[in-house]
Amino acid sequence: MLNKQVTIKDLARKLRLSVSTVSRALRDVQDINPETKKQVLALAQELNYEPNFIARSLVNKQTKVIGVVLPVIAARYFANALSGMMEAADAKGYHIMFCQSDESPEKEAIRIKKLVSIRIDGLLVSVSKSTSDVETFRKVQQRGIPVVFFDRALEDIEATKVTVNQHEGAFLAVEHLIQRGSTKIAHIAGPKHLSIAIDRMNGYIDALKKYNLPVNNEYILHCEDFQFDAMEKIHALFNLDDKPNGIFAVNDSIAILCIKYLKELGYRVPEDVAVVGYNNDPVSEVVYPPLTTVMQPSFEVGKLATQLLIDEIEQKSSTFHQKVLSSELIVRSST
Structure with missing residues (x-):
């Protein structure tokens, strides 16, 4: 048989105090007598009293x-x-x-x-x-x-x-690829309507423009569902006649899929194709080679x-x- 939950009224009856006095003691109101507060808290602990959250919220309207x-x-x-x-x-x-x-x-x-x-x-x-x-x-x-x-x-x-600032993070990632020698950088992007994906794509484009590299629409592939169409986009990218030597992926999961696929094709990462992800997921540190990525706060x-x-x-x-x-x-x- 379950024990009945102890209420403020139970505490008040046992201590022969008013309900309002017990309530004030439990809430640590400053004007309560220290000895009274001590007795209330001791009994509350002894009887395993837990405040009624719902009742309190109804009274406080919060x-x-x-x-x-x-x-x-x-x-x-x-x-x-x-x-x-x-x-x-x-x-x-x-x-x-x-x-x-x-x-x-x-x-x-x-x-x-x-x-x-x-x-x-x-x-x-x-x-x-x-x-x-x-x-x-x-x-x-x-x-x-x-x-x-x-x-x-x-x-x-x-x-x-x-x-x-997704634009800033993407810009840093692509600028890094350019500075380490990549000249044909592809972007496996997120859904076209998603704001963070748009911002990351714009950061990619602006980094290319800053360094006078062409924006090749064949190198920008959108994933509408990361789980199901990422590999399809990666395959399409490396079926192009003019293959990229750098990849900026919209997230780490896609970047890691890229590394796996590149290794299966015999490419060396980063010697043949450098790869950058986004989010700094835990797996980005343990994949081989460990993934360069953008860490968000x-x-x-x-x-x-x-x-x-x-x-x-x-x-x-x-x-x-x-x-x-x-x-x-x-x-x-x-x-």
């Missing part, structure tokens, strides 16, 4: 819960961002409740509705690669719930956004996004911020 929706929890970038979020939330007494969209706009909308139904105080979102409709997010804002976008954001909605992105969201929650502010952080090129043996 749950202290932040909802997070991100594309894939297992990705290193988002795992690090979640760590930053939790650090910032803990510092202010908030809790994180997160879920993933599996890169599906439909699942994303369903997850957000569920989070709103449990009365979250704010929402952090990195949209799926196919999300384009802002209506779901506008409805959340209309309910008085602040929304902050991190990493992937939508242009057509007013909200605070914390992103990374994911922990800082998550932490800053959460801090800004909590500011909006507590100040009930409608002032939106646009924060853009910088990346770092990590040079390894693939170049």
Whole structure:
């Protein structure tokens, strides 16, 4: 038989105190008698008392819960961002409740509705690669719930956004390839509509232009689904008559597939073809040769996004911020 959960009323009855006095002692209100507080805390510990989170939120009209929706929890970038979020939330007494969209706009909308139904105080979102409709997010804002976008954001909605300078990171990657001797550099890009993929492609193009290298459209291949069409694009690239001697991939997974395929064809990396990825996934260090890649400040992105969201929650502010952080090129043996 399950034991009944201990309540504030139980503590008050045993100590012969009012419920309000016990509540103030548990909340560490300054005007409470130190001896009374000591007795309340001792009994609470003895009886294994846990505060009723739902009841408290109904009284305070605040749950202290932040909802997070991100594309894939297992990705290193988002795992690090979640760590930053939790650090910032803990510092202010908030809790994180997160879920993933599996890169599906439909699942994303369903997850957000569920989070709103449990009365979250704010929402952090990195949209799926196919999300384009802002209506779901506008409805959340209309309910008085602040929304902050991190990493992937939508242009057509007013909200605070914390992103990374994707153009800068891509530019550094391609400039590095050029400086180490690559003159025919291909780009295996992301979906054409995805903002971070567009920014990375533009960084690639601008680096070529800076060094007076031609922009060859045959060298720019878009992956609409990284899992299923990346190898198809790599095959197409190396079936060209004029094959590249440098590759900038939109992410590390594709870059590693490139290295594997090149080795199967008998190419040497980096002597024949140099390869750069993006994201600094853990596997980028253990693949052979270790992958040169762009590292994003994911922990800082998550932490800053959460801090800004909590500011909006507590100040009930409608002032939106646009924060853009910088990346770092990590040079390894693939170049």
